[in-house]
Amino acid sequence: MVSKLDIRTVNVERYILPLREGGSLPALADADDGFKYVIKFRGAGQREKALIAELVGGEIARVLGFRIPEIVFAQLDEAFGRSEGDEEIQDLLKGSQGLNLALHFLSGAVNYDPVAMNIDAELASKIVWLDAFITNVDRSFRNTNMLVWNRELWLIDHGASFLFHHSWANWEKQAKSPFPLIKDHVLLPAAADLEEVDQAFSALLTTEAIHKIVATIPDAWLLATGESEDPMEMRSVYASFLTTRLNYSQTFVNEAKNARKALV
Template identity: 45%
Template sequence: MLTEVTATRYVTPLREGGSLPGIVEADDLGTYVMKFTGAGQGRKTLVAEVICGQLARRLGLRVPELVTLQLDPVIGLSEPDQEVQELLKASGGLNLGMDFLPGSLGFDPLAYEVDPREAGKVVWFDAVINNVDRSWRNPNMLVWHGDLWLIDHGATMIWHHNWPGAQASAAKPYDASDHALAPFAPDVAAAAAELAPLVTRELLEEVAADVPDEWLVDEPGFGATDALRAAYVEALLPRAATIHERITLGPRTERRASQPPGWLAERLAPRPQAVEKDRTETGKDSTT
């Protein structure tokens, strides 16, 4: 279970993140990056942060310590930014805190070398959790005291936004072509051999148990929070065992023509009825 602390002072917002996280001080004298239940992405972002962050830590990857943070919105009354005030008002109660790493620097592949073994572990882990937010455009990694630290796992496990299709989604491959560590020749096979056997049902159950009940309630299709926790386990367990066989490392997308996502491509494609009508009226195919 995560340690629970209470926020005592709101220090400043971090505007790099879309969810507007903020730096806060707590009653344990610690300083944390707080992520809010009232942010636009909702509490599923915090669920993903806990499950993926705790799993990474249990596998020996560096992730800042996570805590739950009790927030009284009154601490933001002196904040001059109206957007921040509204976020604090919407986030009273239990939120997520990530240990603040003072003096850390954003990962720069030109300034920091990563050996293939460590790069392979990170790429393999991101494939397991289907992390689409560790690209060369937005690495979501820090360098602190000479070591690489992983942050921001809220955009992972996309299947938990559509549980009826979760098993099919979790079985999909992982394209690591744009991964921030792809240029470092990640040894994914070695990472899988070392880490995959560690991802047991018992480990995943322990990690899922760290998610507070109040972030799991009222999920459609689940009558109890334990059933929802079990669904996360059932999605991650088989993926960890075989995902190394379905990881693609190709050229970055900056070198390829931009392609719309599948759902958008389907909407943009001309409808058969419209094409046939155009042929009838003009005597030619409008797609040529």
């Protein structure tokens, strides 16, 4: 039996406020362990697929050595939010009863500003490689999804990754495909060390690590997507997508290098 990651589960106790406008409506909330979390709700936006992408993408980043806020499962009781006055938020909470996902809140963190903070070629290349690997469309100049906390760079928000699971039947083709949207990556101009990073990350991200991460996806999230009635089969597809993509990493690395040449 494949082992899983040791992901804690907390109970959400108090909804504090939505963090930004938009379809996903993540929120700051208190949990029963005394900490604040950014809650990603299963009833929002791309629903459970966004939570799966957040979990898998974030934990892959952690394996590769990036700073990622702790990811936890967040249990939402059916009575939670009944006193919420905003009807949209109340509907969101009602549709998110059960197991959600949350990230530890980094109090005092500020958004990464590419104008104010330079990132060296090695780190930029590592982040570009990660996002090309997991097909993350959401690390652009408009929305960098990086925070500076205690003078260190932290990565957040991987819920827009894994484009393949929105058209499940084509997963193998997508695993072997380049990622043209990497041209919009905020750090691409600085990513001069992609070949070196590809060698290092290909060795670091083992098959065992991939299977351990994928095994952690909750059954309830997988079944709710409606793609299959067999959670094990779906985990197998996620694992196969990742291992295949890793084997074909030169394809997306070359795409990123060519896109960078057009910029610099």
